[in-house]
Amino acid sequence: MRTMVAVRLRNLVESDRERLLIWRNSPDVSAYMYSDHKIGHEEHDHWFDVARHDPRRRYWIIEADGEPVGLANLADIDLVHRRCAWAYYLASPKVRGLGVGSFVEFQIIEYVFNQLHLNKLWCEVLISNESVWRLHELYGFQREALFRQHVMKQGHEVDVIGLGLLASDWAARRDAMAERLCAKGYTIPDLTCRAA
Secondary structure, three states: OOOOOOEEEEEHHHHHHHEEEEEEOOOOHHHHOOOOOOOOOOHHHHHHHHHHHOOOEEEEEEEEEEEEEEEEEEEEEEOOOOOOEEEEEOHHHHHHHOOHHHHHHHHHHHHHHHHOOOOOOEEEEOOOHHHHHHHHHHOOOOOEEEEEEEEEEEEEEEEEEEEEEHHHHHHHHHHHHHHHHHOOOOOOOOOOOOOO
């Protein structure tokens, strides 16, 4: 089976600066961010410069068939407590529903547990972003918190779900998720996909 799209994560580079500002201000992305305001150049430049040089953060551009389509990141990387947070978004509507987010989730989890050797990956998701928190749960994330009326979105208090995934959770879930991606046509390193 042919891969639906060739997905890869690449490091942030200077030429991504303007693209990310446009993405961060687009309604499809900002609807799921904690902030509602229009991000100006000065604020964005500060964020971008810090993002590229802060050792407690890691950012990647998500590419699909060679085209930048979104952003994935790790934050609060803590080597002492062996945990970090993560988030991602797909800015291009044309790749939604193709398994790109699922493939990115797999790659990020693998990186956190197999390269950084952390024990926990966690995230916060607006309760209204059901497709994302359900995907996290499918990957083995456990709901650990409900932050009631945690952020203001368009003048209303919104709940946020806190989810966590342990390395042991992932060890129990990895093969099933890899097979799921194989069935969608993605290639998973160290796994021979069964014929459909």
